[in-house]
Amino acid sequence: MISQFFVLSQRGDNIVFRDYRGEVQKGSTETFFRKVKFWKEDGQEEAQAPPVFNVDGVNYFHVKVAGLLFVATTRVNVSPSLVLELLQRIARVIKDYLGVLSEDSLRKNFVLVYELLDEVIDFGYVQTTSTEVLKSYIFNEPIAVDAARLPPLGPAAIFMQGSKRMPGTAVTKSVIANEPAGRKREEIFVDIIEKISVTFSSSGYILTSEIDGTIQMKSYLSGNPEIRVALNEELNIGRGGRSLYGNYRSSAGSGAVVLDDCNFHESVRLDSFDMDRTLTLVPPDGEFPVMNYRMTQEFRPPFRVTALIEEAGNLKAEVIIKVRAEFSSSITANTIVVQMPLPKYTTREIVGGSENTLRAKLSFSQESHGNITKESGPVSMTFTIPMYNASGLQVIKS
C-alpha cells in the first residue's frame, strides 16, 4: 500500500499531489527531489538515483515518463515491483484520458487527473487501473493539448531510456474525447515494436543477439467486441522447441519463429493458442501490451555496423564507421543516430540495401599512448524502420 502519490516536473514543481494515508510528512516532495537531483553513491556524485530509495524510514519510488517524475511514497515494506508497475500504469491511464502525456497537458487537466487518482487508489490500496472501468467514474472532459506543439520526442529519445514504447504519434486522442462530427470512429491500432540488441565483434561476427518485442494495442472500439489475433502458424515458445534443421530465415517473415519466452496481458485468453496460435481478447479501452516476448534465436540484424580506427601518428587517427542496411530496398529506416563515445554522427535516413560510411579524422591535443582503439566505442546505433521487424513475428489478421 502506498501513502502518497505525486507528479513532479523536471524542475521539481508539484503538478499533482495526493496524500492517501497521511503517514508521511508534508515535505516529502522536496526531500525526494533533492535526493534525486543530487544523488550520491559511494561518495561518487552524478550517479543516477535508483528508482527506489529510503530516506528516514520513508521509501520513495519513482518512474520517469515523458520527462515527468511519477512518485509514490510509503513507510511499509511493500513489493517494489507492484509500486513501480502501478506508477507506470497510472501514467498510461492518464495518457489514455488526456491523449497526450506532457507537463502541459497534465497542468491543463489536473482536475481530471485528481478524479482518476481518487478512483485508482483508495487509502493506499489499488482499486482499478483499467481505463475501461474508470470511464464510468470520470466526469471532467479532457482539455486537448496540441500534439504538434510537443517537442519532437523521437524514438531515439525513448530508446535512450531503455524503454521500447514508441510515442504513439498517430494516436494522441483521449479515450473519452468526442469526435467533432459527434460520431465515434471505430478504430484499433496494433503495433509490433521490437528492441534489437546485437553485439558485433571487430570482425563482424555476431557475439550476442536478442530481440525484446511487444505487441502493442490501442483500442477505440465501442461495444467491446471480441477480437482474435492470429500469429505465425509456425511459432514455438521455449528453446526446447528449436527445429532440428537449420533455422536461419530470411527476414521476410516466413518460416518458424522461436521465442524464448513470452507473457500476456490479463485480458488475453489462450484457449486456442496451442492449436492455431491465436490470441482471443476483448480489448479494453486505451493502450496496453497484448504480449511481450523475448527471442535469442539467430536472426538477421537489419544493419551491419563496422568500425575501423586507424592511428596515424601520435596526434591523429582516422575513424571509419560503415553502416550497411541488410533489409529490402523497398523500406527505409529513419531517425538514425550512430553514436560513438568520441564523435557523434547523425544521418537523416538510410534506404535498404544502401551503405553509408562515415570517415572522421581525429587530432589530439595531447600525445596518445596507443590505447585509442581500446578506449573508443562501443559504436551504438538507434533507428526506426516502419513496417519491418527482425524477429519475423507477424500479426496475420485480427
Place this chain on the structure above:
Amino acid sequence: MAPPGQAQRSPSPSQPSGKGEVSDLKAQLRQLAGSRAPGVDDSKRDLFKKVISYMTVGIDVSSVFGEMVMCSATSDIVLKKMCYLYVGNYAKGNPDLALLTINFLQRDCKDEDPMIRGLALRSLCSLRVANLVEYLVGPLGSGLRDGNSYVRTVAVIGILKLYHISAVTCIDADFPAMLKRLMLNDPDTQVIANCLAALQEIWTLEASNSEEASREREALLSKPLIYYFLNRIKEFSEWAQSLVLELVAKYVPSDNNEIFDIMNLLEDRLQHANGAVVLATIKVFLQLTLSMNDVHQQVYERIKAPLLTLVSSGSPEQSYAVLSHLHLLVMRAPILFSSDYKHFYCQYNEPFYVKKLKLEMLTAVANESNTYEIVTELCEYAANVDIPMARESIRAVGKIALQQYDVNAIVDRLLQFLEMEKDYVTAETLVLVKDLLRKYPQWSQDCIAVVGNISSKNVQEPKAKAALIWMLGEYSQDMHDAPYILESLIENWEDEHSSEVRLHLLTAVMKCFFKRPPETQKALGDALAAGLADFHQDVHDRALFYYRLLQYNVTVAERVVNPPKQAVSVFADTQSSEIKDRIFDEFNSLSVVYQKPSYMFTDKEHRGPFEFSDELGNLSIGADAADTVVPAHQVDANDKDLLLSTSETEKEDGRALSSNGSAYSAPLYDAPASVPASQIQSDLVNLTSGLSGHVPAASLAIDDLLGLGLSVTPAPAPSPPSLSLNPKAVLDPGTFQQKWRQLPISLTQEFSVSPQGIAALITPQALLRHMQGHSIQCIASGGQSPNFKFFFFAQKAEESSNFLVECIVNTSSAKAQVKIKADDQSMSQTFSTLFQSALSKFGVQ
C-alpha cells in the same frame, strides 16, 4: 478561464504571492454561494479549480473552507468531487469547520445515484477528524449492505479508515466481523480483496492486545480460506492477485500433494505481464518448496525465463525491480545460472544502478567454463568512458580472479589495466593486485615487475596508495627501488592526509627494514620520528609500539611485524548467511532491493501484515544481539588481520599498552601465537553467550545447574496425565517475551537430533514446518551453523495454558539443548517427552 498553470508557475509555495489571490478567491466564492443564476456552476468550476491548483502547489487555502462548503450545494458532480477533494485535504486541520460538511456528506450518502453515495462515503471517511467518528458508523454500516458493489468497495476501505481514526469505535461496532462475512460471501472480487486488505491491517494491529484478533489473523492462513481465494484467483484484478498471492506464500500446506496442487494451479500466473503478479507467484513457489531440495531447484529452472522476459520488457525502473530479485536468486544459487551469463551483459544505455547489479551477477556466475568470456566482456567495460562503471568492472574482474582456480589470463589482463595509465584504473587495479597476491603469492614475480614501474606520484587515492605501500613492504626484497620509494613517501609525511596510508607506511618501512636494513635504516628512523609526532592516535600508537618493540628485541619485532604468512584461501563474505536467509524470506519486498532485512530500514508498525520474520527479528535482536553482531566484527577483524598481517596484533597490544602504561610484560610479544589464541577465546565467549543472549555468564551457569539438578533427579513421575496440544495455538511475540521473562525454567534437557534432521537443517524453516506438524509453533529463530536457536511455544488443547521452549540445536554434535517454561509446571515433563519425540522424528520421513 484562467489556466491553473498561471498559479503554479510561482516556483515556490513559500512565496507570499498566494495571499492576495486567496482573499480574492474568498470574495468571489462568497458571491457565487447564494447565486442561482444560469451558468453559475461553470464559474464555480473555474474558481474551484483555482483553489485546488493552489492546494496542489502548497499554498494554504484553508481560509476559504466555509465558502467552499457553502458553494457545495449543487447537483454538479464535477463540482462535488472538487469540493470533496478540498474538504478531505483540510478537514483534519480544521475540525470545527469539518463539522459543517457532515450534513451534506451524510445526505449524499443516501443519494439515489450509487456514484454519489460512494463518493460521499469515501469523503466522509477521509475527514480524519476523531470527534466526528460517531457520524461514520451509520453510513458505513449501510454502505456495507449497499446493493451496488462500488459503494461496498468504498465502505470496506472506509472501515479501515475509521479504524485508523478510532480503533475502539471500529471494533465496538463489530465491523471486523462484518468484513469477514463480506469477504466470504460477496460476489464482487474487488470487495473481497478490499476486505482482505482491511482485515489484514486491522488484525495485525489488534493482535498485540487481543488474543482473538491474533487468532483471526492466523485464521486467514487456514486451508479453507486459502483455497477459497486460490480457486477464484483469476477473477481478481492483477493488483488483488498480488495481495492474495502474498497471503498464500505464508500458508503451510499439510503435505506434498497440496504443494503440487497449488503450484499447478498458479503455473500460468508466471506468464502474466504484470511483474508484481509474477514475483508474488515466484515467492509462493519458493516458499512452498523450501524443504524439498529437488523441487526447489526445479522451481529455479522454471522461473528463469519469465524473470528474464520481465527484465527485458517494461521500463528501466520496472526491470530494475525484477532484476534485483533475479540478483538475489543468482547470488543464492550461482551454479544454476552459469549458462545464462550472456543475459547479464550490460548495455551501453542502461542506468548505472542496473549495470551494477549485472556486474555482481556476472561475477557470481563465473566458473571455469565461462570465465574467459565474462572477463573479456568486463575488460571492455573497464575502458568505458563512464568512470564509476569502469571502476566497478575492474573490481568485478578482481573478484572473479579471487574465486577462480586458473587466474593466469586474468592476472595478465589486470596488469594490462595498469598500462592504460588512467589514474582511476590504476588505483582500482592496485587494490586488486594486492588482494590477488594475498591469495596467490606465486604471482608475485609477474605483478611486482609491473607494479614496480608505477610512479607513486600517479597514485593519489588512499586505498590504492595503501595497497601500493603494502606491496612495497611485502616484496621489498624483489623491488629494487622499494626503500627509496618508501623514503620519498616518508619525506612527504606531512602532506599525507590519510591516516590509513600513514599506518601502512609505518608497517611497510618496518618490513623493508628487516629485509634490507642498511638501505632502510634512515627511512625507518624518519618514519618512527614522524609517527611519534603524529596527531592521529592510531598512527602515534603504532609508531611507539614499533619503536619499543625494536628496542626490546629486533628478532621478536620481525616475528611480530613480518611473520611468514599463509595464503588466504577464502575471503570472508560481508553478509552473514542469516541475514541473507532473512532477505530471502522477504522475497518480493523492498528488502531485496535494499539488500537488507526489513528490520534494518522499517519501523515495526510498518512492516506489514504476516511478516513472520519480523517477529523473529524482534526477538532475536533482543536476545541475540551478541550473537549477530559479534561474528561480523570477527570477520572484519580477521580480514584486517590478514590484510595488514599485524594490525590485529597491534590493536590488541595497543590496548594493553594504554592500560598498563610502560609496564607491559614479555609474553605479549608472542603475538603471532597469541592472536589466534585470543580469537579462539573470543569465539568461546561468543559461543556461550550465544546460548543465553546477553545474560551474564554467571547466571547462565546457575541456569544450567538448576537444569542439571532437575534432570539428574527427576521428580518421581506418577504416571503422567496425557497431554494433547492445540494445533492452532496462537501467541504474539510480546506475550511470549513477557512470559519468558516471568516464568521460571521448569526443565532443561539435552536431546539428540537424527542425522537426517541435521542434514535437513540447511534452512531453519525446515525444522519450523516439522514442529508445526506436531502442534509446536515457532515464534523466533536465528543463529548460524553450527548453532541454531529456536523459540517455540505450544498450547494445551482444552485450555490456554502455554509451554515455552528455547531450543539450541548444534549441528556438529547433533544435540539439541532445550529449556522449557510452562504455565502449568506439573505438565512440563509430559510436554518435554512430546517435544523430544517430535524432535527425534525430524528429518525421518
